[in-house]
Amino acid sequence: MKKKVLMLVMAGMLSVVSLAGCSSFKEDEVVVTVEDQKITADIANFYARYVQAQYETYYSAYLGEDMWNSEAAKGETYEEYVKNSVLENLENMILLEKHMKDYDVSLSDEEKKIIDNAVKKFDNVNALEDKEKVSGSEETVKRVMTLMAIQQKMEKKIEEGADTEVPDEEAAQKSMQYVTFSYQSEDEDGNSKDMTDKEKKEVDKKAEEFAKGAKDAKDFEAYAKEQDQEVQTATFDSESKNPSEDLIKKADKLKEGEVTGVVKTDYGCYVAKVTSLLDREATDARKDTIVNERKQKLYTDTCEEWREKADIKLDKEVWKKIDFKDLKVTMKEEVKDPYADEVQTDDVADAKKEAEENGE
Numbered sequence: 001m002k003k004k005v006l007m008l009v010m011a012g013m014l015s016v017v018s019l020a021g022c023s024s025f026k027e028d029e030v031v032v033t034v035e036d037q038k039i040t041a042d043i044a045n046f047y048a049r050y051v052q053a054q055y056e057t058y059y060s061a062y063l064g065e066d067m068w069n070s071e072a073a074k075g076e077t078y079e080e081y082v083k084n085s086v087l088e089n090l091e092n093m094i095l096l097e098k099h100m101k102d103y104d105v106s107l108s109d110e111e112k113k114i115i116d117n118a119v120k121k122f123d124n125v126n127a128l129e130d131k132e133k134v135s136g137s138e139e140t141v142k143r144v145m146t147l148m149a150i151q152q153k154m155e156k157k158i159e160e161g162a163d164t165e166v167p168d169e170e171a172a173q174k175s176m177q178y179v180t181f182s183y184q185s186e187d188e189d190g191n192s193k194d195m196t197d198k199e200k201k202e203v204d205k206k207a208e209e210f211a212k213g214a215k216d217a218k219d220f221e222a223y224a225k226e227q228d229q230e231v232q233t234a235t236f237d238s239e240s241k242n243p244s245e246d247l248i249k250k251a252d253k254l255k256e257g258e259v260t261g262v263v264k265t266d267y268g269c270y271v272a273k274v275t276s277l278l279d280r281e282a283t284d285a286r287k288d289t290i291v292n293e294r295k296q297k298l299y300t301d302t303c304e305e306w307r308e309k310a311d312i313k314l315d316k317e318v319w320k321k322i323d324f325k326d327l328k329v330t331m332k333e334e335v336k337d338p339y340a341d342e343v344q345t346d347d348v349a350d351a352k353k354e355a356e357e358n359g360e
Contacts, residue, residue: 016130017328025321027135032087033313034094042135045322047144048086049134049329055082056330068324079324087319093147095306096154103157107149115145133327158302159295166287173235173282176251177220178243178272180232181207207262207269215259220273233275235282244270 027042055078060067063078072081100106107115119142126136181203184192195203210227217223224231232243240248247270250260254274263270 015328015330015332016133025318027140029315029318031315031319031322032091033311034091035098035310035312037094037098039090039094041318041322042137042140043143044086044090044319045135046140047090047147048083048322048324049327050144051082051086052324052327053329053331056328060330082324083319083322087314089151090147091307091310091312092303093151095303095310097147097150099306100150100154103154105150105153105157107146107153111149112146115142115149118145134329155299158299162291162295162298164291164294166290168278168283171283171286171290172277173237173279173286174252174274175233175235175276175279175282176272176274177224177231177233178247178270179210179214179224179229180243180268180270181210182268183266184268204262204264204269207271211259211262211271214271214273215261220259220275235279237286246270247272 025041025045027040027045029041030038031041031044032039055063055067063070068077068079070078072078119138122136122141123131123138131137183195183200183203185195185199187193210224210229213227214220214223221231234240234243236242236248236251238248238252242248244263244265244267246265247260247263250263251272251274254260256274256277258274260270260272260274263272
């Protein structure tokens, strides 16, 4: 059973480890006020731990044990980056909740039931001590899950207002076949190494000879195979970067069926043939990307507009007490992406079964 409804990853089992000197706060302390709505420390802490758990579970292997102190951007640690994102999302969720009526959005009884079941599961599978560390009371978990479900539904509703018409001219993707003559070779152990200047000149000569023959060949791919060269394909427009910006600039000026000649780069040479000025499949895919970009921009701009008009007050001292460095939170079981358009979870099946048993 697929339901377009958010499932919180922390509905599963957690691993919560206290580190040195956890900060203490009262759960009813107010972290931020959005208009007349207060976000208390328990709500902020649980949502922050939910996001932290994702990073700890999926990214710690790449970012290292000291991930929260590592630099995410210039002058900003990962802890600062993630906490800023958490805070902005919480504020946005309150604003989205306030505008539900404007978009005729509400949570159905079935969606509420799914949330209730997920809350019960979280409560049952996690130890009391762990739940207390992440402010995981039933009331708090339900409130956060409800806000997140509203956010998902509101995002989709707002995005419905985006322009979905994209003309071919805006999305047009060309296609080409190309051969690469690399300036890399392998040593005796199979490791890549840079060629000498003499070897590079030999590569240049080989590329020039290939390009000369390719211009006269009717079939670029067949000719390349005759020359024991591997043909690759790519779709592109003037903004593309791969396989090489220099190659893209050259190919973008050509007509269909024309060959670039040798395009030299720091890493090797390319020879390409433009095979289409409008690759239908790639162009349609680019249209989808443009539409998705428009939808995301409309959603982001809408939230930003509301934020600019709203009276938002942050208590920095209370917010500072929620510290990722003092509490490690990870997930013990595999879960679905909570932001997926369609989510399949055991909780959905459980909700359906229970509803059928109750004759709902």
